[in-house]
Amino acid sequence: MTAIKKKKAVKTDSFSLEIEAKSANESFARMAVAAFVARLDPTVSELADIKTALSEAVTNAIVHGYRNSRGVGRIRIKGAVYEGGKVVLEVKDKGCGMADVELCLRPLYTGAPEEERSGMGFTVMESFCDSLRVRSAPGKGTTVVLTKRLGGGAE
Amino acid sequence: MEYKVNREGGVLTLSLTGELDHHGAASARTSLDREIRLAAPKKVVLELSQVHFCDSSGLGLIMGRYRCATAAGAAFAVKDPSPAVERIMALAGLGKIIKTERSVKI
Ligand SMILES: Nc1ncnc2c1ncn2[C@@H]1O[C@H](COP(=O)(O)OP(=O)(O)O)[C@@H](O)[C@H]1O
Ligand SMILES: [Mg+2]
Numbered sequence: 260m261t262a263i264k265k266k267k268a269v270k271t272d273s274f275s276l277e278i279e280a281k282s283a284n285e286s287f288a289r290m291a292v293a294a295f296v297a298r299l300d301p302t303v304s305e306l307a308d309i310k311t312a313l314s315e316a317v318t319n320a321i322v323h324g325y326r327n328s329r330g331v332g333r334i335r336i337k338g339a340v341y342e343g344g345k346v347v348l349e350v351k352d353k354g355c356g357m358a359d360v361e362l363c364l365r366p367l368y369t370g371a372p373e374e375e376r377s378g379m380g381f382t383v384m385e386s387f388c389d390s391l392r393v394r395s396a397p398g399k400g401t402t403v404v405l406t407k408r409l410g411g412g413a414e
Numbered sequence: 415m416e417y418k419v420n421r422e423g424g425v426l427t428l429s430l431t432g433e434l435d436h437h438g439a440a441s442a443r444t445s446l447d448r449e450i451r452l453a454a455p456k457k458v459v460l461e462l463s464q465v466h467f468c469d470s471s472g473l474g475l476i477m478g479r480y481r482c483a484t485a486a487g488a489a490f491a492v493k494d495p496s497p498a499v500e501r502i503m504a505l506a507g508l509g510k511i512i513k514t515e516r517s518v519k520i
Contacts, residue, residue, distance in 0.1 A: 282435075282436055282437035283437055285435045285437050286435065289467070307467075307498060307501075311468075311469050311498075311502075314469045315469055318435065321436070335437065340485065374474075375443070375477070376440070376470075376471070377470045377471070377473040377477060377506065379470040379473055379502075379505070380469075380470045382470075382506075383469060383470050383502070386505055391497055396451040
């Protein structure tokens with residue numbers, strides 16, 4: 260009998276990018292991440308999924324995270340790709356954070372109903388990626404980690 | 415975000431082009447509502463075939479124009495949504511609230 264050992268996936272590439280929290284940078288962030296992921300030869304729909312999920316996380320940092328901040332906040336976007344086609348993206352802000360993450364994750368929940376938000380941002384991230392992790396605390400900022408496996412494969 | 419306006423027999427068609435994210439939505443919202451109020455149409459049609467990117471902020475824009483049209487006493491429909499728009503609308507179950515029209519392809 261041979262034990263099947265799960266090998267840890269090897270990171271093949273990574274980047275770290277800091278952008279100003281301005282809405283004009285939403286498309287810039289999408290383009291940068293799309294260009295990075297393109298080397299894994301994703302399908303059109305995989306690339307669209309990644310761009311859309313990333314856009315949600317970056318937009319949230321801008322419109323919610325830094326809502327009441329003085330000056331322009333900064334958003335750190337990190338990305339890594341692993342052997343086998345796994346993509347991990349991290350979007351981090353140092354804004355107001357969330358008191359109740361579970362509530363915020365609910366479909367249709369928005370903390371800013373007066374601004375024509377749909378409350379579907381986290382739902383989009385969850386549906387378009389394989390996993391979503393959110394770390395946040397009031398006054399401490401927010402980190403969102405998105406993982407997507409390319410090639411249609413579960414592990 | 416750019417848009418074109420077409421008025422024909424009480425139907426106001428607003429055709430959007432570009433990326434419908436928070437930035438694009440914020441830039442288009444006010445002027446789209448102004449078009450709706452000025453035209454006082456029977457029906458507002460939001461044509462979205464040239465919207466190649468759409469996230470949940472785009473969803474907010476669509477819902478907002480639906481509300482604006484309804485408040486102005488007009489009917490409302492989305493026309494020819496691009497795959498990006500269609501996917502987001504389906505995810506949110508917007509099809510139950512908003513009518514979608516498709517032009518016949520030849
Ligand atoms: N980076 C963030 N910083 C602070 N609050 C956030 C952040 N991201 C999300 N939230 C909170 O979670 C809620 C839900 O987010 P989301 O699902 O994207 O919906 P929406 O952006 O349309 O409100 C937001 O309204 C906000 O209250
Ligand atoms: Mg959001």
